[in-house]
């Protein structure tokens with residue numbers, strides 16, 4: 001197997017890292033790529049006030065997950081665990097021992113490639129890994145790379161491949177840190193990494209989480225979930241806004257409920273219970289053991305207490321999984337948007353979509369009944385609020 005190793009300080013990881021990693025994977029035919037955040041970079045001092053190693057690791061993990069290549073891309077904490085200066089030769093020794101039968105490829109941008117002879121034990125590096133270098137700026141000349149490749153081949157027997165990225169991302173982490181401090185630069189980051197930075201107040205962002213723009217709120221929410229869920233959350237936002245327009249609800253509240261509705265979906269049972277405890281959410285026996293039921297309550301709690309959302313948004317998120325008797329308009333819209341947003345695909349979804357724009361309560365009843373049937377089939381206990389929602393509609397629905 002061909003394994004790529006992409007070392008960096010990742011302070012923070014930006015789109016330049018991601019686009020070059022993706023392209024190198026394709027160009028070299030890598031089956032696996034490991035991002036390896038440096039513990040203590042051997043050649044530079046981390047600027048004062050830099051995030052902790054854990055934060056750099058977490059941001060890099062979020063960025064890697066955002067490549068949506070499942071287990072092919074991972075973040076490796078070898079250098080952070082090892083302590084001391086993060087010499088690449090030591091890292092390659094470890095990887096060589098771990099993957100003795102695999103082909104290791106060390107990936108790097110021009111700046112690193114041109115100085116490789118000055119690194120610690122360059123001969124060890126060149127004997128344990130193939131090298132892949134790519135240009136970082138338009139002005140990086142192919143000729144310069146070719147000269148350096150020849151030098152490394154002749155001097156250390158290196159196997160070098162230089163690749164031209166189809167698109168240059170003209171940014172460095174240093175520039176980005178300055179931009180972030182001025183409230184700019186988010187366009188050079190994956191939204192989820194930006195959200196992590198905002199939530200942790202890194203790089204002098206100090207955003208008031210209770211007064212975020214929609215884009216910032218989206219970024220924060222995405223930073224809390226696996227990247228594969230983001231398309232669904234975007235779909236719920238879009239659908240909730242469309243439904244709000246159709247039925248005369250507040251579009252901005254629908255948007256914010258959509259953005260945040262699943263923000264705690266990946267929290268563990270323990271974390272969910274802790275949030276409920278912290279915000280005094282009373283649970284029944286069924287809820288106490290079910291992450292699926294809990295995430296709507298904890299998502300609502302964070303929407304209110306961390307992100308400053310009003311009661312309407314709180315309750316729309318709170319009831320988005322179970323529904324309840326006598327729901328408000330916004331609660332209905334978010335429940336239905338979650339059910340039939342454009343990425344959903346199940347028998348009957350088209351009929352449900354149509355009904356959502358013709359007769360909201362009929363659509364709600366249809367959604368609830370489909371849920372109840374599905375839960376019954378799978379032998380999952382039905383929450384009393386879901387039963388309550390259906391019974392209420394059967395009794396009160398007009399027509």
Ligand SMILES: Nc1ncnc2c1ncn2[C@@H]1O[C@H](COP(=O)(O)OP(=O)(O)OP(=O)(O)O)[C@@H](O)[C@H]1O
Nearest residue numbers: 008009010016020108109112136169171172173174
């Ligand atoms: N915009 C970019 N395009 C392609 N490769 C990049 C880009 N930025 C960084 N790299 C490469 O990523 C690796 C890790 O770089 P690093 O994490 O130090 O980022 P950086 O932007 O160079 O940070 P800093 O400004 O703090 O030096 C290096 O091999 C570097 O050449």
Ligand SMILES: O=C(O)c1ccc[n+]([C@@H]2O[C@H](COP(=O)([O-])O)[C@@H](O)[C@H]2O)c1
Nearest residue numbers: 007008009038042043087088089119120
């Ligand atoms: O081992 C060395 O001597 C050495 C010297 C300079 C850079 N590196 C590695 O090169 C990678 C890119 O560095 P940086 O600072 O651009 O993030 C990172 O993994 C560093 O640990 C390694």
